[in-house]
Structures are given as structure tokens and as C-alpha cells.
Amino acid sequence: MRAVITTEAGGPEVLTLDDVPTPEPKPGQLLIAVVAAGVNRADILQRQGHYPPPPGESDIIGLEVSGYVSAIGAGVTGWRVGERCVALLAGGGYAEYVAVNAGQVTRPPEGIDLVEAAGILEVAATVVSNLDAVRFKAGETFLVHGGTGGIGMFAIQYAKARGATVLTTAGTPEKLDLCRTLGADTALDYHDDWVDGVKEATGGRGVDVILDNMGAKYLTPNVRSLARLGRLVVIGLQGGVKGELNLNTLLGKCATVTATSLRFRPADEKAAIVSRVSDEVWPLIASGRIAIAHQTRFPVDDVRAAHQQLTGGNHVGKVVLTF
Structure with a gap:
């Protein structure tokens, strides 16, 4: 699969696209075929070498994605291959596929397309x-x-x-x-x-x-x-x-x-937060009481420009990478 990698800490120029092995879902996990990935301030810090991923997590940047369920790990129920989803990650989002604990995955709000949905869950x-x-x-x-x-x-x-x-x-x-x-x-x-x-x-x-x-x-x-x-x-x-x-x-x-840091919370805490967001926030979005932030979108090939956009003084809303 294609993924954004960094060979060293630095500016946007250290971000490159390369082929890396596609992950396999472990028991309790889902494999997601990524449609879009949210770009966050934490991603900038990780690129600069100031915010490494938790031990055992992917060193690929990216804390939230949207996409389709591609494969289902042992013990996971309630999901079918091909279903639309959004996921909260500890890393791995800037890639065509990502494996994540099923509790950190939920369905997007009603009426929201997958690219829009990529920038909602982490915030x-x-x-x-x-x-x-x-x-x-x-x-x-x-x-x-x-x-x-x-x-x-x-x-x-x-x-x-x-x-x-x-x-x-x-x-x-x-x-x-x-x-x-x-x-x-x-x-x-x-x-x-x-x-x-x-x-x-x-x-x-x-x-x-x-x-x-x-x-x-x-x-x-x-x-x-x-x-x-x-x-x-x-x-x-x-x-x-x-x-x-x-x-x-x-x-x-x-x-x-x-x-607090959301990224370093245990998986069970993240699962509880994702469930609460789905119950509390999704109805507010579906009803129009919360409007999705303006998005600036970049194809993953332009990931360097996406990082430059987020740190620019005129930026408004969310930056999203599309695959």
C-alpha cells in the first residue's frame, strides 16, 4: 500500500510517499480502506520530532480516518465488509489501509459523505x-x-x-x-x-x-x-x-x-469516548445544530502542501488528505 513516511524529523519536505506492507487486522481489530485522513496539529509535532506515537503503535502519521471496512479481525461483531466508517487512531492514518481496534471505529453521521467525515471524529x-x-x-x-x-x-x-x-x-x-x-x-x-x-x-x-x-x-x-x-x-x-x-x-x-492527551489514552477509554461522540454529537450534526468545519482538501500526493496550509496564518477549519 501507499503511505506517507518520514525518514527524519523536519519540515514538510521530509514527508514522502512510499510503498509499505499492508497491515493485517489482529483479533479485535478492523482493517479500513482509507478514503480520507484528517490533518491535525499533532501531526505537525510528530513530523518535527516532538510527538512520537505511543509504544507499539504505527509510526505513520495520522490520528483520524474515514473509509470502508476492508477486513474483520477475529472476535469482532457488528460490522460487515464494505460498511462506511470513521476511526480514531493513535497513528497510521496517512496510508491506504489502517488496522485499528474495533471500539475506536464508528459509523459516520447521517447525511455526511466520507471526505467530510474524515475531519470530525478527532476534534x-x-x-x-x-x-x-x-x-x-x-x-x-x-x-x-x-x-x-x-x-x-x-x-x-x-x-x-x-x-x-x-x-x-x-x-x-x-x-x-x-x-x-x-x-x-x-x-x-x-x-x-x-x-x-x-x-x-x-x-x-x-x-x-x-x-x-x-x-x-x-x-x-x-x-x-x-x-x-x-x-x-x-x-x-x-x-x-x-x-x-x-x-x-x-x-x-x-x-x-x-x-490531557487523547492519543495516549488506553484503548478502552478511547472506545468509550468514540461511543459517547456517536451518541451525543452525531445527532447534533445530523440535525444541523453543529455544522462541519470548512475543509481544505489535498490529495495525499500533496501532503507537504497540506502541512503548510495547516500552519499558515490564514488557515480556517480543517485540512483533509484524500486517497
Whole structure:
């Protein structure tokens, strides 16, 4: 089969297409013939040598795919060869075939084609699992950074559907307008003092939950923006890995800072998350309450351009590779 491989860490130029052995499904697994693969920030980090796969997983980049069931491993029930599916992976997605535990595979939302579906599962699983982890509930105030990225566009709509007051950050007037169109009650330019913007929008109270992909760069302003009993969830490190935390500020707010990685969760946890997304999110997409993020699509032969697109300053939505 064809797959994208990297011979060394580096820029997009290290990504090449090559022939590699087609995997065989082990007991409990499905083999998927890939139609499309989502491109995520984690893929950029892996290419750069900063985010290796968990032990025993494929070193081929790619954390989500859509396609058709090609073969069924021993002990797997409920699936037929040829069925449409989407899968959450720990690696292996940039390839024509991928083998994955059956619990991490589900059917796509009704009315959604397979290329559209390739960019949904990883962002939905990330947002839903993290908001569940911090006991997010209706009526709370929620801030997500990067409102026009794949995570941000989904999180705005999902939190709004859950009954939240939603704040977000973005970098241009056009992107701020898009965030408002998606349902954000307040959209703040991150070039400005967005902490003051949060205070003004919340009457000085702060927000209950923050979903953050920046890491160290935003640690201090995020903690300042929390309400009493607020919860900060760090899911990305685009702004660095080491920052200073004022424990007195955290203590005074009785607040919580946590960080999670979806990729390194055990298979049974991933299966539970995929099941929850299918039950909770797919009906919201099918009903139109959550719109799928704008996609920029590239054939797998143009994988280098796909990575350049994701890291470009004008990027909006999801990037998807097609096979």
C-alpha cells in the first residue's frame, strides 16, 4: 500500500510517499480502506520530532480516518465488509489501509459523505472528552482559544448546544465575525488584551471553563481569566511547554489546571469516548445544530502542501488528505 513516511524529523519536505506492507487486522481489530485522513496539529509535532506515537503503535502519521471496512479481525461483531466508517487512531492514518481496534471505529453521521467525515471524529472526541473530564454543565461560561481552527469551530458550536455562554479568541476581523456566526457570544482579538475583554464580557466574574491549545504562553492569562472554581484544560502546546504558574492566584480562586492527551489514552477509554461522540454529537450534526468545519482538501500526493496550509496564518477549519 501507499503511505506517507518520514525518514527524519523536519519540515514538510521530509514527508514522502512510499510503498509499505499492508497491515493485517489482529483479533479485535478492523482493517479500513482509507478514503480520507484528517490533518491535525499533532501531526505537525510528530513530523518535527516532538510527538512520537505511543509504544507499539504505527509510526505513520495520522490520528483520524474515514473509509470502508476492508477486513474483520477475529472476535469482532457488528460490522460487515464494505460498511462506511470513521476511526480514531493513535497513528497510521496517512496510508491506504489502517488496522485499528474495533471500539475506536464508528459509523459516520447521517447525511455526511466520507471526505467530510474524515475531519470530525478527532476534534469531537477531544472536545467532548475534555469537557466531560472537567464536569462542564449547562449554564456555565466557556472560553476556547483559536475559534476558527478545527477544535475551536467545533467547540463553539458544541458548547452552545450544551447551553453555555461562549467566548473565543481569533486574529482577524473576518475570523472574529466567523466565530460569532458559529454562535460565540463574545469574540476577542488575541492581539489585544483579551484578558480584559473576558472580564468585561463576564462582568468581572471570569469564565468557568477554558479549553486551551497554547500551553505555556497563555498559562498566566488563562488563570487570571478563570472564575472562582474555574477549570483550565490544556490540550496543546503551540505556545511552549514551560510557563510560570502563580499558585496564590490559583488558590484564591479554588481553581483547577489540568492537561490531557487523547492519543495516549488506553484503548478502552478511547472506545468509550468514540461511543459517547456517536451518541451525543452525531445527532447534533445530523440535525444541523453543529455544522462541519470548512475543509481544505489535498490529495495525499500533496501532503507537504497540506502541512503548510495547516500552519499558515490564514488557515480556517480543517485540512483533509484524500486517497
